[in-house]
Amino acid sequence: MKTPTIRDVxxxxxxxxxxxxRVINNEPSVRANTRERVQRAIETLGYLPDLSARSLxxxxxxxxxxxxxxxxxxxxxxxxxxxxxACREQGFGLQIHPCDSSSPRLAxxxxxxxxxxxxxxxxxxxxxxxxxxxxxxxAANKIPFVRILSAAEDPADGYPCxxxxxxxxxxxxxxxxxxxxxxxxxxxWGGVSxxxxxxxxxxxxxxxKDYGIPLDKKLVIPGDxxxxxxxxxxxxxxxxxxxxxxxxxxxxxxxxxxxxxxKSCGIDVPYELSIAGFEDSPFSKQSWPALTTAKQNTEExxxxxxxxxxxxxxxxxxxxxxxxxxxxxxxPQLVIRDSTARARLPAAD
Amino acid sequence: MKTPTIRDVxxxxxxxxxxxxRVINNEPSVRANTRERVQRAIETLGYLPDLSARSLxxxxxxxxxxxxxxxxxxxxxxxxxxxxxACREQGFGLQIHPCDSSSPRLAxxxxxxxxxxxxxxxxxxxxxxxxxxxxxxxAANKIPFVRILSAAEDPADGYPCxxxxxxxxxxxxxxxxxxxxxxxxxxxWGGVSxxxxxxxxxxxxxxxKDYGIPLDKKLVIPGDxxxxxxxxxxxxxxxxxxxxxxxxxxxxxxxxxxxxxxKSCGIDVPYELSIAGFEDSPFSKQSWPALTTAKQNTEExxxxxxxxxxxxxxxxxxxxxxxxxxxxxxxPQLVIRDSTARARLPAAD
DNA sequence: ACTTTTGTTGACAACGTTGTCAATCAATGG
DNA sequence: CCATTGATTGACAACGTTGTCAACAAAAGT
Numbered sequence: 001m002k003t004p005t006i007r008d009v010x011x012x013x014x015x016x017x018x019x020x021x022r023v024i025n026n027e028p029s030v031r032a033n034t035r036e037r038v039q040r041a042i043e044t045l046g047y048l049p050d051l052s053a054r055s056l057x058x059x060x061x062x063x064x065x066x067x068x069x070x071x072x073x074x075x076x077x078x079x080x081x082x083x084x085x086a087c088r089e090q091g092f093g094l095q096i097h098p099c100d101s102s103s104p105r106l107a108x109x110x111x112x113x114x115x116x117x118x119x120x121x122x123x124x125x126x127x128x129x130x131x132x133x134x135x136x137x138x139a140a141n142k143i144p145f146v147r148i149l150s151a152a153e154d155p156a157d158g159y160p161c162x163x164x165x166x167x168x169x170x171x172x173x174x175x176x177x178x179x180x181x182x183x184x185x186x187x188x189w190g191g192v193s194x195x196x197x198x199x200x201x202x203x204x205x206x207x208x209k210d211y212g213i214p215l216d217k218k219l220v221i222p223g224d225x226x227x228x229x230x231x232x233x234x235x236x237x238x239x240x241x242x243x244x245x246x247x248x249x250x251x252x253x254x255x256x257x258x259x260x261x262x263k264s265c266g267i268d269v270p271y272e273l274s275i276a277g278f279e280d281s282p283f284s285k286q287s288w289p290a291l292t293t294a295k296q297n298t299e300e301x302x303x304x305x306x307x308x309x310x311x312x313x314x315x316x317x318x319x320x321x322x323x324x325x326x327x328x329x330x331x332p333q334l335v336i337r338d339s340t341a342r343a344r345l346p347a348a349d
Numbered sequence: 350m351k352t353p354t355i356r357d358v359x360x361x362x363x364x365x366x367x368x369x370x371r372v373i374n375n376e377p378s379v380r381a382n383t384r385e386r387v388q389r390a391i392e393t394l395g396y397l398p399d400l401s402a403r404s405l406x407x408x409x410x411x412x413x414x415x416x417x418x419x420x421x422x423x424x425x426x427x428x429x430x431x432x433x434x435a436c437r438e439q440g441f442g443l444q445i446h447p448c449d450s451s452s453p454r455l456a457x458x459x460x461x462x463x464x465x466x467x468x469x470x471x472x473x474x475x476x477x478x479x480x481x482x483x484x485x486x487x488a489a490n491k492i493p494f495v496r497i498l499s500a501a502e503d504p505a506d507g508y509p510c511x512x513x514x515x516x517x518x519x520x521x522x523x524x525x526x527x528x529x530x531x532x533x534x535x536x537x538w539g540g541v542s543x544x545x546x547x548x549x550x551x552x553x554x555x556x557x558k559d560y561g562i563p564l565d566k567k568l569v570i571p572g573d574x575x576x577x578x579x580x581x582x583x584x585x586x587x588x589x590x591x592x593x594x595x596x597x598x599x600x601x602x603x604x605x606x607x608x609x610x611x612k613s614c615g616i617d618v619p620y621e622l623s624i625a626g627f628e629d630s631p632f633s634k635q636s637w638p639a640l641t642t643a644k645q646n647t648e649e650x651x652x653x654x655x656x657x658x659x660x661x662x663x664x665x666x667x668x669x670x671x672x673x674x675x676x677x678x679x680x681p682q683l684v685i686r687d688s689t690a691r692a693r694l695p696a697a698d
Numbered sequence: 699a700c701t702t703t704t705g706t707t708g709a710c711a712a713c714g715t716t717g718t719c720a721a722t723c724a725a726t727g728g
Numbered sequence: 729c730c731a732t733t734g735a736t737t738g739a740c741a742a743c744g745t746t747g748t749c750a751a752c753a754a755a756a757g758t
Binding site for chain 4: 005006007017018021022024025049050052053054055056057058059
Binding site: 003048049050051052053055056061073074076077080081084093094095096098112115116117118227253256257259260263264282283285286287288289 | 352397398399400401402404405410422423425426429430433442443444445447461464465466467576602605606608609612613631632634635636637638
């Protein structure tokens with residue numbers, strides 16, 4: 001009734017340990033006949049390879065780590081699920097590692113994590129993925145990793161990544177608001193520790209420029225990727241003499257804060273104020289009115305990142321190694337819902 | 350530059366492998382002098398014990414698994430963080446395992462997971478924790494586990510658990526609504542695969558009874574723990590001739606759906622309709638108006654569950670084993686926010 | 699026919715750690 | 729001073745697997 005080992009399988013199939021090992025690892029040079037016999041023995045015994053023993057013996061290991069520091073539950077779960085889907089497909093385990101991105105010992109912490117648990121590599125989410133000294137440390141310590149980061153194009157810095165074009169999507173959102181007739185569009189920044197924040201601002205800035213709308217600094221408010229900062233920022237904008245007719249919150253949480261602020265001030269959304277978010281978290285669908293936003297397919301992005309990492313681990317020439325050898329870019333898609341509408345005519349003011 | 354092993358430490362400290370092992374594991378019978386020498390060697394080399402080798406050699410392992418099947422990101426993250434906090438404190442790793450609770454092969458899947466990864470035990474979240482045949486299977490296969498489940502009292506079925514008194518909290522919420530003067534209170538069910546659903550209903554039912562309010566079956570709507578079912582259920586209630594003045598949604602997502610439905614019908618919350626949720630997800634704070642709800646401290650509950658599991662693994666007499674030897678109950682706390690208010694007087698209708 | 703190649707298999711060591719047990723040492727009691 | 733105890737230490741095997749290498753058999757080339 002003990003859990004069976006490779007030895008039990010070998011005995012039952014009347015072959016050596018090594019042959020069973022070969023069958024398990026799909027190595028060539030096993031006669032079809034023998035292979036089948038071993039397979040049968042494996043099935044009847046319900047044998048499962050022991051991951052500890054495996055990763056102890058072989059240099060290569062069978063688990064990835066995913067590293068994040070993000071209060072946004074939806075984002076984290078999406079990343080986890082995306083990575084997990086790739087891991088399960090490729091026979092890898094997954095170790096999650098929430099951490100404190102501001103910790104000075106983070107680099108060593110990650111190195112130790114990889115060593116202790118013999119991780120094959122790390123998927124690194126923002127904002128850690130954007131700290132170059134951390135990236136260089138990992139590379140210097142020969143720890144395989146893939147970054148998920150915000151960039152308009154492949155950073156081509158020699159380190160593998162999957163990048164998300166926040167700037168382009170922010171441009172589209174701003175453009176959408178402009179095309180609805182809005183001229184005074186407020187912008188609420190996300191946290192500056194995230195590269196996505198300035199990227200989204202750049203998209204906003206450049207759309208205004210392309211449409212010949214001057215940037216009014218009073219309409220741009222710093223803050224964090226949080227509901228509360230959205231609320232506070234919106235209140236500040238409402239207090240302006242010439243209040244904006246639309247507000248672009250750097251993510252859905254901020255936009256939710258704006259929505260709450262609008263309601264608390266009796267401002268009708270979308271007819272008096274259009275609101276756009278960013279991310280397409282479930283929240284944006286479930287608010288009232290539902291938020292116009294940019295849909296980031298985080299799960300798919302994370303899945304791709306994991307496969308990209310696994311590709312790096314494979315010997316060159318391998319099918320996966322080939323399919324995911326290059327850095328890939330993703331563009332969030334504009335999703336128009338009910339929180340944005342045509343600007344009321346100035347006359348009606 | 351290779352990662353140091355116990356062997357390197359032994360060499361440097363001029364002791365045998367075994368002595369180093371003893372120091373690492375805090376075993377007695379090492380002279381203070383020797384111990385210190387070894388510690389120094391460990392520090393200077395930056396030695397870290399290899400978890401694979403450890404769990405391969407020793408019968409006991411150093412990782413827990415957490416098993417869940419829940420679309421609610423906030424809930425899942427809270428459970429993960431709670432378990433993780435206990436794991437880090439006690440030197441355990443953590444393997445997450447989202448799964449499909451309706452899969453007929455789930456039991457074997459979990460057993461295989463535990464074997465392959467040499468997990469010390471499982472923290473099982475609802476609804477898996479409530480399927481007795483699964484529980485019995487785990488027990489029969491000598492897989493240590495702790496359940497998180499919904500119950501008014503210790504089930505005392507011999508299997509360890511941490512239980513949450515949903516019934517009592519649902520009673521309090523209903524009582525709160527009644528005390529605000531509501532007599533017609535709608536109830537939207539959660540998914541029936543979760544034990545918490547009937548528990549919450551029982552709380553609702555029994556509060557009505559205690560206050561002498563007859564249960565009107567037309568006000569009770571079946572559904573799932575989802576925004577959409579909240580929306581649809583609310584619409585059905587609004588269509589009634591004698592519409593309720595308050596609605597109790599079985600969780601915050603349902604309540605959010607009710608809120609959206611109310612807004613889409615131009616019903617003012619809370620003055621025309623009070624809404625209460627359950628769970629205290631961030632959402633409930635961030636909607637407008639903020640939701641009255643029952644605060645489940647999921648993170649603390651999960652943390653306790655993990656410690657309860659670790660206690661089961663320890664030899665009796667151990668400090669943790671003693672502190673967490675018994676099943677513990679938790680009661681969600683009523684949190685009154687802005688979505689509930691005094692019922693308007695019938696006269697004002 | 700005999701050598702060479704190719705394919706298939708197994709014996710053995712090794713990965714880094716801990717369990718077992720015996721050896722050594724210091725201290726205690728007679 | 730010697731026997732006895734108890735604390736400290738180390739040699740060795742073992743956990744379950746894979747890498748190395750050699751043995752062997754079958755197929756191919758001469």
